[in-house]
Amino acid sequence: MSDAPLMKVEHIRQEFAVKDGTLRAVDDVTLTIDRGETVGLVGESGCGKSTLARTVLRLIEPTQGTIALEGRDITKVPQRELRAIRHRMQMVFQDPYGSLNPRRRIGAIVGDALDLRGVPKSEQRTQVIAALERVGLGIDHLHRWPHELSGGQRQRVGVARALAASPDLLIADEPVSALDVSVQAQLVNLLVDLQRDLGLAQLFVAHDLSVVRQVADRIAVMYLGRIVESGPTDVVFARARHPYTRALLAAVPIADPSRRGRQREAIRGELPSPIDPPPGCHFHPRCPHATDVCMTEQPALWHYADGGRAACHHPYGVSAADVAAASRDDLASPAAAGMSAPDPSTADLADAGETPAGAQA
Amino acid sequence: MAEATQPAGVPASGTPAPAATANVPDPVAAGLWRASWRAIKSSWAGRLSLLTLVLIVASSLAAPLWANHVADSGPLTNHLTDQIRLNGELTDVVSFEGIPIGPTGQKRFFLGADANGRDIMVRLLYGGRNSLQISLVATTITLLLGTLFGLIAGFFRGWVDSVISRGLDILQSTPIILLGIALGVATALGGINLGIVKIPGDSLFIPALIIGVIQTVYVARPLRGITLSLRERPFVEAARSQGATNMRIIRREILPNLGTSLLVLAPIIFAQTVSYEAALSFLGAGVQPPNPSWGTLISDGLDVLVSAPHLTIIPGAVLAAMVLSLNLLGDVVREAIDPRGMVAAAQKDEH
Numbered sequence: 001m002s003d004a005p006l007m008k009v010e011h012i013r014q015e016f017a018v019k020d021g022t023l024r025a026v027d028d029v030t031l032t033i034d035r036g037e038t039v040g041l042v043g044e045s046g047c048g049k050s051t052l053a054r055t056v057l058r059l060i061e062p063t064q065g066t067i068a069l070e071g072r073d074i075t076k077v078p079q080r081e082l083r084a085i086r087h088r089m090q091m092v093f094q095d096p097y098g099s100l101n102p103r104r105r106i107g108a109i110v111g112d113a114l115d116l117r118g119v120p121k122s123e124q125r126t127q128v129i130a131a132l133e134r135v136g137l138g139i140d141h142l143h144r145w146p147h148e149l150s151g152g153q154r155q156r157v158g159v160a161r162a163l164a165a166s167p168d169l170l171i172a173d174e175p176v177s178a179l180d181v182s183v184q185a186q187l188v189n190l191l192v193d194l195q196r197d198l199g200l201a202q203l204f205v206a207h208d209l210s211v212v213r214q215v216a217d218r219i220a221v222m223y224l225g226r227i228v229e230s231g232p233t234d235v236v237f238a239r240a241r242h243p244y245t246r247a248l249l250a251a252v253p254i255a256d257p258s259r260r261g262r263q264r265e266a267i268r269g270e271l272p273s274p275i276d277p278p279p280g281c282h283f284h285p286r287c288p289h290a291t292d293v294c295m296t297e298q299p300a301l302w303h304y305a306d307g308g309r310a311a312c313h314h315p316y317g318v319s320a321a322d323v324a325a326a327s328r329d330d331l332a333s334p335a336a337a338g339m340s341a342p343d344p345s346t347a348d349l350a351d352a353g354e355t356p357a358g359a360q361a
Numbered sequence: 362m363a364e365a366t367q368p369a370g371v372p373a374s375g376t377p378a379p380a381a382t383a384n385v386p387d388p389v390a391a392g393l394w395r396a397s398w399r400a401i402k403s404s405w406a407g408r409l410s411l412l413t414l415v416l417i418v419a420s421s422l423a424a425p426l427w428a429n430h431v432a433d434s435g436p437l438t439n440h441l442t443d444q445i446r447l448n449g450e451l452t453d454v455v456s457f458e459g460i461p462i463g464p465t466g467q468k469r470f471f472l473g474a475d476a477n478g479r480d481i482m483v484r485l486l487y488g489g490r491n492s493l494q495i496s497l498v499a500t501t502i503t504l505l506l507g508t509l510f511g512l513i514a515g516f517f518r519g520w521v522d523s524v525i526s527r528g529l530d531i532l533q534s535t536p537i538i539l540l541g542i543a544l545g546v547a548t549a550l551g552g553i554n555l556g557i558v559k560i561p562g563d564s565l566f567i568p569a570l571i572i573g574v575i576q577t578v579y580v581a582r583p584l585r586g587i588t589l590s591l592r593e594r595p596f597v598e599a600a601r602s603q604g605a606t607n608m609r610i611i612r613r614e615i616l617p618n619l620g621t622s623l624l625v626l627a628p629i630i631f632a633q634t635v636s637y638e639a640a641l642s643f644l645g646a647g648v649q650p651p652n653p654s655w656g657t658l659i660s661d662g663l664d665v666l667v668s669a670p671h672l673t674i675i676p677g678a679v680l681a682a683m684v685l686s687l688n689l690l691g692d693v694v695r696e697a698i699d700p701r702g703m704v705a706a707a708q709k710d711e712h
Contacts, residue, residue, distance in 0.1 A: 057602055059598060059601060059602055086604030093595050093598070093599055094595075095595050098594055099595040099599050100596055100599075101613075103617035103620065104613070104614075108613075112605070112613075158599075161603075165603065
């Protein structure tokens with residue numbers, strides 16, 4: 001096995017021609033997923049996380065950038081060849097109702113992956129049953145129709161369909177956001193079990209940080225097509241540096257009435273249009289700490305010593321020593337060459353002893 | 362690439378699932394045929410129209426039985442100079458003045474005779490056989506061609522869609538009866554000769570082929586629209602993400618979902634076919650005399666409309682009953698399996 005990460009996407013840019021111009025859904029995103037690792041991709045609706053997930057699978061062709069599976073560049077691989085390796089990367093879709101063909105039985109849906117790999121019909125049945133049992137369904141679901149199942153069961157079928165292909169990477173695009181909260185927990189547990197038992201790598205896309213926290217080893221936070229913060233899950237939850245991440249964390253409800261009075265870091269305004277994004281740091285119109293530099297200069301993604309990365313000119317809780325030890329992520333644009341370092345002095349005045357909400361839990 | 366300019370699939374990230382449609386109980390889920398059958402059984406319109414259809418079809422199928430064992434006369438046999446015993450009296454089948462006998466209610470000439478002394482009942486039954494055969498073959502051709510073109514145009518979009526859609530425009534821009542007459546007259550004389558395939562001019566397959574082809578547009582248009590929307594559904598993306606080819610997606614994902622539309626369209630198309638067949642045969646461009654069909658029977662009767670109106674009225678009534686029941690049945694089925702009128706909507710917004 002090579003040293004290369006299971007999946008590495010670099011400088012991915014995804015643009016769509018729309019009526020009013022160009023919509024840049026994903027803007028220079030670099031992301032790696034190692035074997036057996038779960039990466040949580042978090043962000044608001046419309047920030048480009050689903051688009052990124054689809055780009056990783058080449059369900060949408062990237063406008064720019066490279067996608068490498070185990071070090072092999074698959075960005076330009078022709079569709080015919082791509083089909084042959086698709087079984088290694090499987091997807092679980094957001095909508096458990098739409099993603100199962102209403103006119104096909106569960107057995108046929110789950111068996112597709114096997115059929116496509118040329119597994120003989122005689123062996124398909126046992127493997128389909130195995131996949132169904134793996135997700136908590138069974139042989140009696142084999143001949144059911146999708147409409148006979150509940151939302152949670154359908155989503156399990158979606159997972160079973162992905163598992164039947166014996167993938168190395170599972171891309172889950174908001175797999176639980178269409179489900180009831182009680183069912184969400186079951187499915188999240190299932191995905192955690194799968195990662196543990198099968199060593200499955202996952203890209204887990206969600207807008208709910210509390211869900212991501214349960215499954216992800218690492219977290220990447222997206223805002224308007226860019227990754228603004230990433231790092232190991234504990235680091236992001238304990239020491240979020242980007243004001244956007246902190247706002248997201250503050251929005252996670254806490255079941256503790258004694259902390260009800262805590263100060264909220266509410267985000268002002270709406271998500272700007274990705275067709276006409278604000279200059280500089282995309283977040284500056286909504287950021288409580290924005291300064292002049294934020295309006296003109298796009299912040300680089302800085303790598304800090306604890307593994308956390310943040311693209312912010314005024315990160316929280318960062319000392320001058322941290323900045324000195326930090327290294328910078330390359331940006332695709334040449335304009336990024338002369339970028340200024342994060343400013344540790346302004347960070348302290350913003351952070352008046354308050355820790356991000358998530359750090360308490 | 363076509364995908365890149367398709368904004369529909371772009372900001373799909375956080376948008377809620379179409380839960381509204383998912384919560385509506387899907388009548389189709391219970392099975393198309395079962396749902397249709399239940400609806401037909403439970404409404405008087407459905408029961409009546411189905412009964413009428415079964416009667417017409419069964420009696421048409423039984424035409425040789427009636428001809429050989431009851432009427433003792435073939436559909437083309439003349440009895441111009443024969444006499445039959447009516448109320449104990451010998452009566453001319455066709456009177457000296459050329460007026461044919463009216464309905465007798467007896468085994469022979471049950472519904473009377475035509476101007477050539479042929480048994481109307483026998484001809485009506487055989488005519489029904491011809492009309493139904495033609496309509497069945499024509500409807501099958503229409504559904505097959507319509508599905509093929511609609512599916513290909515809707516699935517591949519782009520220039521393929523443009524070529525097919527403009528072709529359908531041309532077909533539709535021609536008055537359908539006029540086109541049918543033109544093709545019918547041309548082929549009735551020489552038949553169809555394609556080298557390997559030779560069809561004689563008096564073959565029933567010719568009107569069936571003509572009607573089948575000219576109606577394609579009525580199926581292709583709605584199916585194109587439905588395919589266009591089906592191909593954007595998440596389960597198609599799921600199949601693609603698993604490495605399914607276009608052919609496999611068409612066969613396994615799209616085609617099974619066209620069942621509703623086809624079942625809604627089939628009775629309407631069949632009814633339309635029956636009336637087109639009658640129209641073309643009436644105008645001499647369909648079934649060629651002396652072969653009977655509902656259309657030719659009406660046409661034959663027209664010559665003696667005043668003296669023997671039953672010659673026109675009887676086949677006309679059967680034709681009307683057939684078309685009416687098919688339309689009624691079609692309505693019942695449509696309401697049962699397509700309550701939201703998606704097929705009708707796809708028929709309307711064609712572009």
